[in-house]
Amino acid sequence: MKTFVQYLLRPTVYGLAIAFLVLVLAPQFKHLNFLETNQHEHDNRPLSFAHAVRQAAPAVVNIYTTSSDTIPGFIRPVRRQRQELGSGVIMSENGYILTNHHVVDNADSINVYLQDGRHLNAEVIGTDRLTDLAVLKVDANNLPVIPQKKRLPPQVGDIVLAIGNPLNLGQAITQGIISATGRSSLNPDGLANFIQMDAAINEGNSGGALIDSEGNLVGINVSAYQDRYRDIQGIFFAVPYELASKVMHKLIRYGRVRRGYLGMEGIPIDAQGRDALSSITQIAGIQVKLVERNGPAAQAGVQSNDILLKLNGTQITSLTEFRDTIAETLPDDKVTLTVLRAGNLIEITVIVGERRS
Numbered sequence: 001m002k003t004f005v006q007y008l009l010r011p012t013v014y015g016l017a018i019a020f021l022v023l024v025l026a027p028q029f030k031h032l033n034f035l036e037t038n039q040h041e042h043d044n045r046p047l048s049f050a051h052a053v054r055q056a057a058p059a060v061v062n063i064y065t066t067s068s069d070t071i072p073g074f075i076r077p078v079r080r081q082r083q084e085l086g087s088g089v090i091m092s093e094n095g096y097i098l099t100n101h102h103v104v105d106n107a108d109s110i111n112v113y114l115q116d117g118r119h120l121n122a123e124v125i126g127t128d129r130l131t132d133l134a135v136l137k138v139d140a141n142n143l144p145v146i147p148q149k150k151r152l153p154p155q156v157g158d159i160v161l162a163i164g165n166p167l168n169l170g171q172a173i174t175q176g177i178i179s180a181t182g183r184s185s186l187n188p189d190g191l192a193n194f195i196q197m198d199a200a201i202n203e204g205n206s207g208g209a210l211i212d213s214e215g216n217l218v219g220i221n222v223s224a225y226q227d228r229y230r231d232i233q234g235i236f237f238a239v240p241y242e243l244a245s246k247v248m249h250k251l252i253r254y255g256r257v258r259r260g261y262l263g264m265e266g267i268p269i270d271a272q273g274r275d276a277l278s279s280i281t282q283i284a285g286i287q288v289k290l291v292e293r294n295g296p297a298a299q300a301g302v303q304s305n306d307i308l309l310k311l312n313g314t315q316i317t318s319l320t321e322f323r324d325t326i327a328e329t330l331p332d333d334k335v336t337l338t339v340l341r342a343g344n345l346i347e348i349t350v351i352v353g354e355r356r357s
Helices: 002-044 050-059 241-254 271-280 296-300 319-328
Strands: 060-071 078-090 096-100 109-113 119-128 133-138 159-164 172-183 194-197 209-211 217-224 236-240 259-261 264-268 286-291 307-311 334-341 344-351 353-355
Touching: 050 060, 050 159, 050 209, 078 159, 078 217, 096 217, 096 241, 109 133, 119 241, 133 241, 159 217, 172 236, 194 217, 217 241, 236 241, 259 319, 264 319, 286 296, 296 344, 307 319
Parallel strands: none
Antiparallel strands: 060 078, 060 109, 078 096, 096 133, 109 119, 119 133, 159 172, 159 209, 172 194, 194 236, 209 217, 217 236, 259 353, 264 286, 286 307, 307 334, 334 344
């Protein structure tokens, strides 16, 4: 009888023991199953930039301008009105908007339409032809602001989205990658370093936002590359956010962009220049090729064929960096150049002038 009872109880004891173990370990099992389910759902979910667009799109506005000009007539000159189309980016909740200079140039009236249906009149705070940027101001508060993350340099290969109002069809999104950075050849002074990308920019997109895959502002869309003799595709440009932000704050503060100016031109050092540097163990510098007569550099004593090694004690590593630093220096400030001339190191103090754009 005892053996029979033990025979009956043994499965029960085993079952209770297994049940106890399941109860103890259930959270781990449940967690693992949850991860597997989520991973499965994630793998099947289509790639989407919807979140980035939701973050940024409300801050991208449609801009309509009206201007007038005079054309020759059969009897007398005829005055006509022109309407232009563009986009803009709300940079602050109190109404500062970045757009392109060419969108608002010579405009008699500027109308801004938000994505929530609001219509606002805008005034021009200032424009900058060199970067093709303009700052507008609307009389409103608590506006949607484009997400901005400072010190987030764009990199070749980054995915970007262009937001604007192409051909007045309504707000639209185009997608591409950054093809190149630091494109300065578009500007005769080489001071505006543009982003090149293949996210399509059409008429009406100018002044709109270029954002990353998280919705952060990467740049302000400017233009497409044009050549009347060739069919060009996939080459579009934007002003980098960092540069656009600096220009915006200068326009708000001064009504124009004040840029430093030395009055000289240079190139990266050539083979002869590198031979001259061998004695001082430095491999980078700028070789001065032209010094403008009566310019700030000439008045301070800089000469052609001088090799610039340092700016304010910091080694010069590239011509672009040197130009940018001088451009960001306020006129009438002083800078110290360390110069190699005929094998001798000398220091020259230059009073920075102001570049007229």
